[in-house]
Amino acid sequence: MIDLRSDTVTKPDEAMREAAHTADVGDDVYGEDPTVTELETRAAEAVGMEAALYVPSGTMGNQIAARVHTDRGQEVLADRKSHVVKYELGGFAQHADLQVRMLDADRGVPSPDQVAAGYVAEDLHRPGTGLLCLENTHNARGGLAIDPDAIAAAAEAAHDRDLPVHLDGARLFNAATALDVPATEITAPVDSVMFCLSKGLGAPIGSVLAGSSEFVERARRTRKLFGGGMRQAGIVAAPGLRALENVDDLAIDHENARRLAAGLADVPGVTVRDPETNIVLADVSESGLETETVVDRLRERDVLANPMGPSTIRFCTHRDLSREDVDRALERIEAAIV
Numbered sequence: 001m002i003d004l005r006s007d008t009v010t011k012p013d014e015a016m017r018e019a020a021h022t023a024d025v026g027d028d029v030y031g032e033d034p035t036v037t038e039l040e041t042r043a044a045e046a047v048g049m050e051a052a053l054y055v056p057s058g059t060m061g062n063q064i065a066a067r068v069h070t071d072r073g074q075e076v077l078a079d080r081k082s083h084v085v086k087y088e089l090g091g092f093a094q095h096a097d098l099q100v101r102m103l104d105a106d107r108g109v110p111s112p113d114q115v116a117a118g119y120v121a122e123d124l125h126r127p128g129t130g131l132l133c134l135e136n137t138h139n140a141r142g143g144l145a146i147d148p149d150a151i152a153a154a155a156e157a158a159h160d161r162d163l164p165v166h167l168d169g170a171r172l173f174n175a176a177t178a179l180d181v182p183a184t185e186i187t188a189p190v191d192s193v194m195f196c197l198s199k200g201l202g203a204p205i206g207s208v209l210a211g212s213s214e215f216v217e218r219a220r221r222t223r224k225l226f227g228g229g230m231r232q233a234g235i236v237a238a239p240g241l242r243a244l245e246n247v248d249d250l251a252i253d254h255e256n257a258r259r260l261a262a263g264l265a266d267v268p269g270v271t272v273r274d275p276e277t278n279i280v281l282a283d284v285s286e287s288g289l290e291t292e293t294v295v296d297r298l299r300e301r302d303v304l305a306n307p308m309g310p311s312t313i314r315f316c317t318h319r320d321l322s323r324e325d326v327d328r329a330l331e332r333i334e335a336a337i338v
């Protein structure tokens, strides 16, 4: 099976299993798990924040951030195709009593003018805006690596209005790798950032939410509220620590994505955008086939991919896929479509 659905399908390697096996652990709700503490310290450093919190999932990290940054009833500004809008079950409404004001942002990052226009000042009739949420890489728009300048400009427009900024950086290190900048340059203008250990970095479980010490202290209580306080979590944090050493390998995934895209571009009926990171969006509408049909035919040939709407299929490269797998997948995709 060649699984191109997501980088979340990566399985822990031997080094990660060994790390889990030998991890020094304690009760992390009491703050006594040395492995979790080490992960939080190293993760905070990696994103240039004062402190960090280990969380079970990226979704929980984003939800905690929204809850901590805002007051109930406020608005959140976010791109209409962002993960927090599309794929978190409306969690901002459920967990923090927020309403989202969606922006249609070029490349998924709102311009300063869009932030200004979307901002609502609190008065007798209006709830007030409480947060700007950004995303990098931008998943649904095709794994776009958002330039630090664009993040900084949006963040400045928000800060001018006393709005905090949260970055959904599930694939932050893919963005940093693609742009060849330190992750800290991308995160410098924002107040909090979430990144996933469980995607391209290859850990089995877990994400990190980072920010100021005060923010993380409040986030720790909210994590408990959301049921995310874990006990001997060092068992899963240890592979997460190993995962932080896999950042350099993301460049290989990006190379494989470019190889996949170049091959797809040669398949009749397929239009493909140049990938910026490890996500390839292929439009199959000119083949005359529905995406569901293509995905079913691929499955029959032991290739897995995710349909994204009626015309687009998402392919995602990751560390459990070799260059040869990409070539084999391409042969089967061509056979399925032509």
Ligand SMILES: *Cc1c(COP(=O)(O)O)cnc(C)c1O
Residues within 6 Å of the ligand: 056, 057, 058, 059, 060, 062, 083, 084, 135, 137, 138, 139, 168, 170, 171, 196, 198, 207
């Ligand atoms: C995967 C993803 C998340 C959520 O992470 P989970 O660990 O799956 O909950 C959030 N934002 C983006 C952009 C993602 O791609």
